[in-house]
Amino acid sequence: MKSMKGHSDIIDDEGNLFGVINIIDALVVVLALTVLIAGIGLVLMDDGESSSAPTTETTNVTIDLGTQPEYIVSQMSIGDSYSPSGNSDLTVTDIYLAPQGESARVMVRAELSAPYSGETIQYSGSPPRYGRQLELLTETYSAAGTIRDVGGGADLTTTETEVVVRANLSETDARRLSAGQPIRVQGREVATIESVTTYGTDNPDTKTVFLGLTLQSVAYGEQQAFGEAMVRPGASLSLPTEDGLIKGEITRVGATTQRGQPATRDVKLQLSNVSPLLANSISPGMTESFGGETVARVSAVQRQNATIVTRGQDGEIYERTHPINQDVTFTANLSVRETDTGVTFKDQTLQQGRVVTLDLGTVTIKATVISGYR
Missing domain, CATH: 1.20.5 (Single alpha-helices involved in coiled-coils or other helix-helix interfaces)
Known part of the structure; x- marks a missing residue:
């Protein structure tokens, strides 16, 4: 109870x-x-x-896709996108083409969207570092490339860069070049020929051509690149034309003409101990010309029997007159360029004793500079 x-x-x-x-x-x-x-x-x-939960951020990268065939390039367009994982996205914001041999080198600018962690985004599990390989897979094509730049805007930084390129071409190919001619890759204009200067060589079938060009180059930091070449003197450059590929070397950056100011000089030249056939083949009025431009014009010509030096049986040195061969001294008005370091002809400094080559149409000669080069 x-x-x-x-x-x-x-x-x-x-x-x-x-x-x-x-x-x-x-x-x-x-x-x-x-x-x-x-x-x-x-x-x-x-x-x-x-x-x-991590926040999502974006950054821009430049991806070098290397050389790509035409059928891949034709499918590429701004706005192409790819998602390697559920929280990472890549969107193409700009496309750059440049020649590399007979192929096209492709650079794309892309926006990466991914979770932000550790002071950077984690695109597909890791930061977008320089040198990292990225894939671009769409419904119509696949490509892979290397990150060359990180950060910045959505567009590639391109610049019109002026250069002079030297190339050895056949006479036929040289005649096909003209100022104002565009250079295209997969139908897109990537360069323009601003000037063409052509010189004869030792081989009458080969011409040395100096091309003044404006290139659409892309910036890597403080350097400019065009295709696989960094734009600097001495770099090799490939230029596709409708008639074939031009392979040349950059000789100048920042201008479309050769060094110095154009001028003319009456230069005295000499051929020594040549056959009468060659001596008589040179006459006043002969010119080296190409495309309507005259590079050299012969004026006065003098001939005399060549003087040779022989050693007698007694061991003494004697100066004799050659019974057949001749020395030819002539004056030629040369198209030169005046530079701070001297006068140049065919991009070579004129000095006493310098040997210059003249393609006079019916004969090609190598003559030694005697005077008139200053």
């Missing part, structure tokens, strides 16, 4: 808890508190999860 009395102290005969609250109402209050606490816990958990 004592146990029953203790129980009645907690719940009375009318079912009230401690004689104050009905037991049913108390259970309802407890259930409501339980639901409220559980709800607060869920809210706090959601807040914790959302605050720890």
Whole structure:
């Protein structure tokens, strides 16, 4: 009976808890508190999860896709996109083409979108570092390349860069070149020929051509690149034309003409100890000309028997007149360029004793400079 009395102290005969609250109402209050606490816990958990979720950021990269065939290049366009994983996206924002041999070298500018962590984005699991390989897979093509630049704007930094390129071409190919002629890669203009200067060589079938060009080059830091070549003197350059590939060497950067100011000089030249046939083949009025431009014009010509030096039976040295061969001295008006370091002809400095080559149409000669070069 004592146990029953203790129980009645907690719940009375009318079912009230401690004689104050009905037991049913108390259970309802407890259930409501339980639901409220559980709800607060869920809210706090959601807040914790959302605050720890990484944010998504973007950055721009330049990707060198190397040489690509025409059927790949024709499918590429700004806006192409690829998602290597659920939280990483790549979108092409700019495309650059340049020649490399007979193929096209392709650079693309792309925006990368990925979770931000560790002071950089984590594109497909790792940061977009210089030298990293990235893939570009679309419904119509696939390509892969190397990151060459990170950060900056959505467009590639391209510049019109002026250069002079020297190339040895056949006479037929040289005649096909003209100022204003565009250079195209996969139908896109990447350079323009601004000037053409052509000189004869030792071989009458070969011409040395100096091309003044404006290149659409792309910037890598402080350097400019055109295809696989860094734009600097001595670099090799390939230029596709409708009639074939021109392979040359950059001789000057920052201009489309050779060094110095154009001028003319009357230079005295000599051929020594040549056959009468060659001596008589040179006459006043002969010219080296190409495409309407005259490089050299012969004026006065003098001939005399050549002087030779022989050793007699007594061991002495004697100067004799050659019975057949001749020395030819002539004056030629040369198209030269005046530079800070001297006068040049065919991009070579004129000095006493320098041998110059003249293609006079019917004969090609190598003559030694005597005077008139200053």
